[in-house]
Amino acid sequence: MDSDMLSSKSDMLSNESNTLSSVSDTLSSSGQSTIMEEVGLQSEVTQTIVDSGINFQPLSGEYGPYFKNFTEMSLFTWVTKHMITSNAYKDLMYIIEHPNFRPKHIIKNIRRLRSLRNRLPLQTIKCHQVLIQNMKTPSTSTPFKNSYTISISKHIRRVLGNRSLDRRCTSGLGSKPKQNLSFGMGISGRNHLFSAHPQFE
Numbered sequence: 282m283d284s285d286m287l288s289s290k291s292d293m294l295s296n297e298s299n300t301l302s303s304v305s306d307t308l309s310s311s312g313q314s315t316i317m318e319e320v321g322l323q324s325e326v327t328q329t330i331v332d333s334g335i336n337f338q339p340l341s342g343e344y345g346p347y348f349k350n351f352t353e354m355s356l357f358t359w360v361t362k363h364m365i366t367s368n369a370y371k372d373l374m375y376i377i378e379h380p381n382f383r384p385k386h387i388i389k390n391i392r393r394l395r396s397l398r399n400r401l402p403l404q405t406i407k408c409h410q411v412l413i414q415n416m417k418t419p420s421t422s423t424p425f426k427n428s429y430t431i432s433i434s435k436h437i438r439r440v441l442g443n444r445s446l447d448r449r450c451t452s453g454l455g456s457k458p459k460q461n462l463s464f465g466m467g468i469s470g471r472n473h474l475f476s477a478h479p480q481f482e
Contacts, residue, residue, distance in 0.1 A: 404431050404439070 339346030348354035360370060376382055388394040410425040440446065 402439070404436055406431055 340349055342349065344350055344354050348357070359365065365373075388397075406429055408427050408429050411428045412424060413426050415422060415424050
């Protein structure tokens with residue numbers, strides 16, 4: 282009697298195991314089919330051309346077939362290599378086309394060119410450390426950051442004491458200068474590179 286009961290229970294467990302195995306196989310096959318469908322959908326992505334060459338008539342000459350001359354080739358290579366922006370290129374063209382521009386005055390060493398900054402009456406910049414909140418920051422971060430300041434009163438005093446600006450500023454109620462001075466970034470519609478310098482008017 283006991284052996285028959287044990288045998289029947291064993292058969293029941295075997296049937297349940299088979300049922301679970303078939304369900305698992307069904308889920309696995311359905312999961313694989315779903316993955317394959319997703320891969321199929323992703324493989325059907327439509328691509329569009331965003332940049333390509335165009336058909337053109339090859340140029341003859343020493344710098345052909347792509348460029349007309351050395352200047353064109355050099356400027357294109359320079360702009361592409363250093364990723365020159367449109368505003369920077371406009372400034373360069375403004376300098377080259379200016380009537381006072383002289384190639385013999387070009388400083389070929391960029392360090393020497395940058396050292397001309399020391400001649401300018403630059404505003405004094407001071408630095409001090411500021412304590413920052415270091416919550417949710419990497420363990421290697423420092424609890425202090427440098428803060429830089431200038432003196433507003435000294436800056437105003439320098440502007441008011443600039444003789445070259447005095448004749449171009451208003452001198453009282455109802456007075457208007459003969460020529461307005463703009464310190465904006467191209468607001469007046471002119472090239473802003475030298476808009477505040479009297480030598481380039």
